[in-house]
Amino acid sequence: ETGVTQSPTHLIKTRGQQVTLRCSSQSGHNTVSWYQQALGQGPQFIFQYYREEENGRGNFPPRFSGLQFPNYSSELNVNALELDDSALYLCASSSGLAGVTDTQYFGPGTRLTVL
């Protein structure tokens, strides 16, 4: 186990709804990154938070937003859900920014299904 937890494990929503996914980082880690993994594909980078500030964003629309709290846990919010948002959402925690040999530890993911 990596020490990174995510909730909920599974979630079913309908188009147009909003969803909030949560991630608790590993103890001592101040950086959280979020990824979307469609079935059969590699994860796609959504964004990263470092010490409560967004630090880098992938090619995702503004309806994907996030937050990092003082304890370094994080939330991913998705508004106006679309069918293509159905995926496994992974968060990964690490210590520091862009560490050359810094390991990102992944949580088990949240499986989101949009009907």
Place this chain on the structure above:
Amino acid sequence: KNQVEQSPQSLIILEGKNCTLQCNYTVSPFSNLRWYKQDTGRGPVSLTIMTFSENTKSNGRYTATLDADTKQSSLHITASQLSDSASYICVVTLTGGGNKLTFGTGTQLKVEL
């Protein structure tokens, strides 16, 4: 077009055999290349991390190589076990831009008796 290409897409081998997975990338400049193992329905687990100046890195039965000139990496698995059945993902970290990882689509490995 994916900037990190992996081959083969899937592979079946017998327990005890060796195998080599390939990764070609076009992203640059990069700070490091990682190999992850992902069991079905679970988050990826890091196997190796190599900087652009490293040629090889081992982790038990896993050995990764990197050729920064040709932008190729390989992951060699020795004496495979049934528990090695998983998706193996090659990941390149871009310099700057918030530690952005670019993932390949993975090689699905199945080890059979």
